[in-house]
Amino acid sequence: MKTKLHLLAIFYRSFGFYLWAIPIISWFALGRPTDRNLYVLIPALVLYKFFLQGITIYIFRRRYAHLFFFYANANLSQRQLFATAFAADFTLFFLSMGIIQLAREWIR
């Protein structure tokens, strides 16, 4: 189990930063640090993340398909890899937004 978690972490690390950072940066760019109420943007950001995840699957399958064999040798399928990575990505994304929001209120 520990090995599988490690492998899943390796897989997520290979693209996770961009998947996490792009929506967060977009959130900031759209004015999160200002006083405007941007919670209305959250559904749009979630859709945006789905779009980015789709792009990630496309790029990975087109350019890095050979890497899937590394994980398949450890009994992990593409479905398991992407499902776990994207679940972790959403968790990190909402945690980050929560922390940013709390930090902002604390600074006030």
Place this chain on the structure above:
Amino acid sequence: MDPMKSHILEADSMWLEYEGRKILQSIYFKMQTGHVTGLLGRNGTGKSSLMQMIFGTLRGQNQSVRINGDYISHPYHHPGLISYLPQHPFIPANLRVSDVCRLYEVDFADLCRHFEGLEQYRRTRVKDLSTGNRRLLGTLIVLLMPVAFTLLDEPFAALSPLSIEQMGKVIAEQKARKGILISDHAYEDVLGLADETYLIVPIGRSVLLKDIHSELEEFGYI
């Protein structure tokens, strides 16, 4: 799987088409623990596709892979059952050699026992290895994994003659505990190791060779 028991892997009804073009049909294939099985065929006859179908990562129009008579839809999902060396580099470049060994349950010392030159690369990242050493690492790691069956797609590519000879010794040693399938265009090396050899002939049929050299000539492989 119990490594002490003998296991048989059979593949038949393997049917694969790409855009209406038949690649594999009428394939029967058998490998067993304690044996090295050779797989030969000209370029584009579907050897790699067949291996991936056996491994379970490629789905054809039809396929049947059985272990000891039991159908298994995706053999690679089963721990301790099967490993596969693809033709292309498959290990993430940022990993260290020691990490790869740990993740694949292979003892680094075992790796170095077969190829002493690898000892200095324990903490080296895969991306910093030469092409030959990267291939050597990939082949060894897949070969030494604790599984019942190992599929090697071009294991001798990018290796020097001395390394090929040494790799042959590792394969011969490993066959005591697993079944090994080798496909490589260095056919003399494959024939030297194989207990039985299949040839894939157009269009996608498998032939178990008996009179090997004359049949290879007859089917236009050499």
